[in-house]
Amino acid sequence: MHSKEQISHDEYQKTADWLMSQTQHRPQVAIICGSGLGMLADTLKCQDSFAYSDIPGFPQSTVQGHAGRLVFGELKGKTCVCMQGRFHMYEGHSLCKTTFPIRVFKLLGVETLIVTNAAGSLADGLQPGDIMIIKDHINFPGLVGLNPLSGPNDDKFGPRFPAMSGCYDKGLRCLAMEIAKQQGVAGFMQEGVYAMVGGPNFETIAEARLLHRLGVDAVGMSTAPEVVVATHCGLRVFGLSLITNKVVKSYEDSECVNHEGVLEVGRLRSHTVQQLVTELISRMEINNNNNTSNAV
Ligand SMILES: O=P(O)(O)O[C@H]1O[C@H](CO)[C@@H](O)[C@H]1O
Numbered sequence: 001m002h003s004k005e006q007i008s009h010d011e012y013q014k015t016a017d018w019l020m021s022q023t024q025h026r027p028q029v030a031i032i033c034g035s036g037l038g039m040l041a042d043t044l045k046c047q048d049s050f051a052y053s054d055i056p057g058f059p060q061s062t063v064q065g066h067a068g069r070l071v072f073g074e075l076k077g078k079t080c081v082c083m084q085g086r087f088h089m090y091e092g093h094s095l096c097k098t099t100f101p102i103r104v105f106k107l108l109g110v111e112t113l114i115v116t117n118a119a120g121s122l123a124d125g126l127q128p129g130d131i132m133i134i135k136d137h138i139n140f141p142g143l144v145g146l147n148p149l150s151g152p153n154d155d156k157f158g159p160r161f162p163a164m165s166g167c168y169d170k171g172l173r174c175l176a177m178e179i180a181k182q183q184g185v186a187g188f189m190q191e192g193v194y195a196m197v198g199g200p201n202f203e204t205i206a207e208a209r210l211l212h213r214l215g216v217d218a219v220g221m222s223t224a225p226e227v228v229v230a231t232h233c234g235l236r237v238f239g240l241s242l243i244t245n246k247v248v249k250s251y252e253d254s255e256c257v258n259h260e261g262v263l264e265v266g267r268l269r270s271h272t273v274q275q276l277v278t279e280l281i282s283r284m285e286i287n288n289n290n291n292t293s294n295a296v
């Protein structure tokens with residue numbers, strides 16, 4: 001069962017200590033690049049970069065469009081760390097492995113996490129190429145007990161029963177919308193609810209209809225476990241989905257989604273996503289109070 005594996009505090013600390021011995025950067029902001037969005041790391045200046053295979057304790061990326069590199073650098077006066085490649089449950093990683101980097105970031109002093117993903121749209125108003133600011137999520141694996149926080153709680157990171165209402169920071173969501181207006185891209189940006197399903201198959205039509213009825217705006221196979229672990233340890237979270245395809249909801253529709261198409265939309269929209277994230281990081285305020293204050 002995925003959730004049984006446990007990782008000790010010492011193991012997270014060892015990885016954080018190794019990284020701190022290899023780079024002078026002390027990141028305040030962490031960015032996770034979704035499928036095809038690895039170029040977000042290109043904006044960082046004075047880079048130190050590490051292959052996941054060289055980082056003690058790090059899992060390995062196995063999905064095309066996820067390079068498997070951790071990049072540290074400066075962006076508009078903030079120190080950042082960027083995951084070029086995330087880990088998904090369907091790759092066979094335990095949920096605590098898929099979220100391993102989040103707690104390492106916490107120990108590095110990160111205060112804000114930016115998660116990005118590629119997602120299929122269920123909402124009629126969301127077209128391929130649109131950007132959805134994540135207002136909330138439905139963690140389907142989590143609802144049935146596949147939760148990275150299952151098992152003994154590590155009080156050093158956070159409480160046994162963390163609240164998840166408000167896990168996507170409202171201030172950052174408003175700031176992102178304001179920036180979108182100023183950059184002239186608000187026309188294809190809106191807030192919505194992201195749902196995580198286990199994958200790796202895309203949805204059947206009946207599943208798509210079910211998700212639509214449940215109020216899901218966009219669906220993907222990642223993000224929710226990362227956000228749960230980040231919120232548990234007191235990180236502020238901002239998330240966005242790049243809509244890469246419409247999820248087929250009609251038996252009359254012969255369209256068929258594939259991963260190549262998902263990556264292609266990422267490439268087409270890379271510049272817009274980069275500009276938005278760069279400006280958001282530049283204008284966000286950082287409270288340097290990362291002291292595991294969420295812990296009980
Ligand atoms: O969520 P990210 O990593 O962006 O990737 C999304 O795109 C892949 C499918 O094309 C799935 O892994 C899905 O979760």
Ligand SMILES: Nc1nc2[nH]cnc2c(=O)[nH]1
Binds near residue numbers: 118
């Ligand atoms: N589950 C799921 N994940 C995706 N990632 C990108 N597009 C999709 C989609 O349509 N469904």
